[in-house]
Amino acid sequence: MSAPSLERLETLSSRFVPDLVVDELCAELFASLPRSDQRRKGEVYLRGLLKAEGRKSIRNIAAHVGDRAAEQSLHHFVVSSTWDWGPVRAALARYLERAMRPRAWVVQPVVISKAGTESVGVARRFVPERGQMVNSQVAFGVWSVGEEQSCPVNWRLALTQKWRDSVGPLSPNVHESELATSPLECAAGAVEELRDWVGQSRRPVVFDLPDVDPAAVAGRFGPAGMHFVASARGSMRVRCVDPVLPSSGSRELAAHQLLLMARTLRRPVTWLDPVTLQPRTTLVVGVRVELPQAPRPLLLFGEWSDPRGWPEQCWISNMTQAPPGGLLRLAKRAQNVEADFANISQKVGLTDFGGRSFGGWHRHTTLASAAHAVRMLTQRAVERQV
Template identity: 45%
Template sequence: MQKHAGATTPVQPRKYSGNLSEPVFEELSETLFASLRRSDQRRRGLDYLRGLLRTPGRKSIRNMAALLGGSGTGQSLHHFICNSTWEWSPVRAALAGYLARVAPPLAWVVRPMVIPKTGQHSVGVGRYFSPVDGQVLNAQQAVGLWAVSDRTGVPLNWHLRLPEQWHDVSDCGVPSPRPAPPRPLGDCAVEMCREALADWGLPPRPVVVDIGEANPLPTLRRLTAEGLSSMVRVPGDLPLTVVDEALTGHRGNILPAAQIMRAARELRRPVTWRERGPRPVRRTALVAAVRVRSHPDCGRDTVLVGIGGIGAEWLTELWATSLPASWAATAVPWMSGFVRAVDRDFETISEHVGIRDYVGRSFSGWHRHVTLASAAHAVVALSSTPADLVGHAS
């Protein structure tokens, strides 16, 4: 989501051209709200989900209440999101379990989501540097875990980073849970993967992490320790120690990742794979894989993979992976396409169902909103054929 994650203005909302499948909505809703004990909470959950799916434009509580109608609807929806007691984690687990059955995941993808804000009143707003825009933004910063199948990508779990000044905030008449101090996004990625596997019982799948870390190798090591095959996007200036004998004259040298790959130019080989999209296409790239170790921690070997276009300037992507070197050169380019698939699904579906539209000071409210927006995303994705998801501006 790098293109839109750091944008100074929201991406134009998209909409699908097909119709929602009522059976998908009903089946998912029944699964989704099973953990809500009270019937009034289940009703409000259905109302909120329908509002996210059917309200044109911004998915504010006021706009959704106007569409749904009924006396006191806005107040009821506000209470359901901000003041209620229902837990969002069981709802996310139910969504994840449903998707594992109907659209078995090929991989988990971790991507950031930045939500630009004009004021300081929304929960978690702080000053963040956007490498995409090259400037500091006033924004919320979150990171999401997505399930990517051969059919679609759907967000399952979210972590909202809170600057220090937000840690004692109460809102909507009740205290929000006191979150832990801010942590690196990589730690949040590992925690979300651990929760998905250990607490939700999801099957282990390769993890693709692209969150703009200056040094993503600790994240790679921690995911590997969890027993997960994984790959992380690597910045070109990350210092690494060359250990691959194939890179003649460079073994033992500490060099930036991009310089290592430029030296590996002669090791490039063409790799072709089928990439998922509205119209799946075959892609071909030149790929080189070199064994390296992180500096200064010279422990376990890591495979550095460079990807570049045929006939284009060498080196458009850099990844480090725990996959065996014999697999990395073919698997990494294929799985890097999952990031593009997530970004595309975010723009064509998530934006349309209001994933970034929550406004309020409630930490719990933010999490409940994005949980139901993720469910709305799943309804749209599973109701539509790939051709339906070719979005256009609303």
């Protein structure tokens, strides 16, 4: 029998939400909530995210439940209740440790376009990928990534000074890094919190943050003993310290220029494309380099699809003894996150919260991350049955 199409699997899994998975996950997620009515509302909201039609607003979720009083009750539970989302995310992280055995964590930003100006964290921002100013929220997600699947676990919402001033005094559950002023500090706080939840200090972290200086990532995570791979621009200035390229001297070069000098050392690497689900082979080479402000040498590696041109992508890692092929496969896990965000997260309403409440945004996003986990695990069960 031929392999089922991705569209067919998505259709089957959207219809098939096993009560056993939801019951098991809810029992762990909501154990920290002190009241039985809160635990019950949490399960109702989670099931609504999985089954309600259209945009996953509180109104649509309540309509799916079919109870006129449900909208006000669920609104209070998500927007103005005081339950702490941290322990719920910690429970989700530990659940995923068992269910999917993550190989890495991936940090990616999400730009959420907004029509109005009232949603928490919204501001006019220039988005390089779109080449224009966008009225938007920007969130930084940390995803647990297994062999072929990924799930968001922890989040930070980027806040302008106006929003930081309004959020701080009103939200008792705010982690200090929630009010960070830079993307790196937002991401670092979320990663460190997740690390503490699951007790994993050596799991590699892939930073898919094109606007963050890799040297800053090295300075932030290297001294803590955390392994990382960070996307880098080809124009980044580096100094080669690798004896395989004695001709480079000690002068600073652009990263893509140095990698081009090492092109005779490239090796083919095969990896699984998460969009087509087909293996792909590209070329990779790694060179040890020094970066200004970085505390110790790092490994620069680059990838080619066309061997005749410049490297198409570059990364920096502090895992200098690891083979570049293994690091390339690790970096490619960011593509798993992109695919799962489009195919699962958006369909369970992760970006659908539209209120002013900072706590409401975090509670909704936490429950939507749990809904993503259910859909992901359901899809795995469907694949086994097809």
